[in-house]
Amino acid sequence: MTTPHHGDDFLHDLRLRSAAEGGVFWLDNEQLAVFEPAAARMVSSANWNGLVMSDRLVDMVRRRRSTPMRWSRIRTAWLTQLHTLTTGEHNADLITRMRQIIDARLGDDVDLVLLAQDVAVQSILPVALSGLTAGESARITQDLNQKLLRLIDRHPGRGLRHHAHFAAVQIRAGLVVRRVLSERASGRRARELDLTDPIVDLLPELGMDRALDVVTAVLTAIGGPPGSAAASVLYEFVRNPQWAHRLTRELGSVDPVEFCAAPAKAAPVTHRFVKEVLRMWSPPLLLVRRARASFDLGATRLEKGQSYLVSPHMIHRHPRFWQEADTFDPDRFLPGAPHGPADRACYVPFGWAPKKCIGADIGTIQLMALCYLMCTRYRLSVPNADTITMACRFAPVPQQFRGHLALA
Ligand code: HEM
Numbered sequence: 001m002t003t004p005h006h007g008d009d010f011l012h013d014l015r016l017r018s019a020a021e022g023g024v025f026w027l028d029n030e031q032l033a034v035f036e037p038a039a040a041r042m043v044s045s046a047n048w049n050g051l052v053m054s055d056r057l058v059d060m061v062r063r064r065r066s067t068p069m070r071w072s073r074i075r076t077a078w079l080t081q082l083h084t085l086t087t088g089e090h091n092a093d094l095i096t097r098m099r100q101i102i103d104a105r106l107g108d109d110v111d112l113v114l115l116a117q118d119v120a121v122q123s124i125l126p127v128a129l130s131g132l133t134a135g136e137s138a139r140i141t142q143d144l145n146q147k148l149l150r151l152i153d154r155h156p157g158r159g160l161r162h163h164a165h166f167a168a169v170q171i172r173a174g175l176v177v178r179r180v181l182s183e184r185a186s187g188r189r190a191r192e193l194d195l196t197d198p199i200v201d202l203l204p205e206l207g208m209d210r211a212l213d214v215v216t217a218v219l220t221a222i223g224g225p226p227g228s229a230a231a232s233v234l235y236e237f238v239r240n241p242q243w244a245h246r247l248t249r250e251l252g253s254v255d256p257v258e259f260c261a262a263p264a265k266a267a268p269v270t271h272r273f274v275k276e277v278l279r280m281w282s283p284p285l286l287l288v289r290r291a292r293a294s295f296d297l298g299a300t301r302l303e304k305g306q307s308y309l310v311s312p313h314m315i316h317r318h319p320r321f322w323q324e325a326d327t328f329d330p331d332r333f334l335p336g337a338p339h340g341p342a343d344r345a346c347y348v349p350f351g352w353a354p355k356k357c358i359g360a361d362i363g364t365i366q367l368m369a370l371c372y373l374m375c376t377r378y379r380l381s382v383p384n385a386d387t388i389t390m391a392c393r394f395a396p397v398p399q400q401f402r403g404h405l406a407l408a
Pocket of ligand 1: 044124127217221222226229283287312350352353355362363
């Protein structure tokens with residue numbers, strides 16, 4: 001996904017224009033903002049339905065066609081695997097991995113944005129790619145971290161040296177993925193229950209370069225939004241002590257096995273809390289897409305090759321679709337709440353079909369698991385929590401968000 005760099009003022013201006021101009025408007029000659037729920041759904045469907053992967057590089061050079069590969073086939077393979085990976089037993093393993101990462105940071109004064117990132121990415125990495133050696137894992141993590149820093153730093157690195165280093169780290173991570181794919185395919189490495197494994201079966205049709213792109217798509221996807229959402233969960237948790245208290249009451253008495261088997265059913269208050277965090281602070285804030293064909297959008301027309309922007313955040317904060325859009329209130333997700341979503345198209349933290357996030361379920365479980373750990377195992381103290389602000393980078397990033405974690 002393309003995620004532009006922008007600042008708070010840019011986003012603020014977009015919100016004002018969106019309110020004034022009805023949600024679909026040209027930013028300049030080449031970029032159309034599509035912040036109206038029905039239009040965003042329509043444009044996504046028109047742009048991506050029937051998507052087929054590009055030909056392999058080697059085939060392009062030889063001017064021949066590759067075996068066609070529909071993107072929906074890749075998504076089906078991922079979703080089938082994820083279904084197996086979100087059972088009670090696997091959710092319990094996910095929580096254990098998260099706990100181990102946090103336990104290692106107890107007692108320190110920690111940067112909670114980076115901690116949230118570590119917890120989210122390191123615990124979900126085995127879902128994407130498992131069975132790695134410590135060295136391989138470090139290479140993948142280094143690549144994910146540098147990509148994240150590029151997204152959240154106000155002044156990302158510049159210059160030839162920086163770019164050369166960035167590229168070298170990326171290439172080394174790519175080599176790890178290639179090795180895993182080819183060794184699993186040849187039987188020199190064990191098959192694993194992860195999102196990479198179904199791609200091994202598709203390797204003969206995909207070819208190595210397209211298979212690498214597919215695995216990289218998942219790695220990129222887990223490198224950004226899950227950690228950002230986890231930081232936003234911690235932010236709202238410390239800024240709303242009354243909600244932290246309600247969550248602690250609910251999670252303190254929940255049966256751990258039931259929680260792992262069906263988190264949303266076992267802990268409905270926590271589920272509402274996470275949904276509201278994802279409404280207020282949906283990462284990434286803006287998604288830039290290129291139109292693959294020309295199509296009409298009511299009053300305007302998008303030509304092939306032009307860009308459009310979609311944004312769950314803009315929809316979630318639009319006063320026409322949400323009452324008191326800037327107020328944090330998880331109870332708006334209670335059935336029949338007057339300030340709830342006007343319809344399903346108004347709540348889209350995981351994007352739109354047919355490119356909707358495949359990790360919606362496991363991502364939500366992970367955020368609920370973070371709440372569970374914060375309420376049952378740890379005590380998080382953040383001095384002057386009410387003065388902490390959110391800055392808008394590729395995603396919302398709490399500023400100067402430091403604190404102390406101890407066992408409860
Ligand atoms: C709270 C956590 C997460 C959030 C908020 C989130 C959000 C998103 C969004 C907004 C998109 C773009 C959808 C669109 O273009 O319409 C996306 C795509 C994607 N996400 Fe997530 N995501 C999360 C977690 C995850 C996890 C845990 C995984 C993997 C296990 C994952 C894998 C993907 C993939 C592979 C795509 C691209 C889908 C495609 O191109 O067909 N995401 N995500």
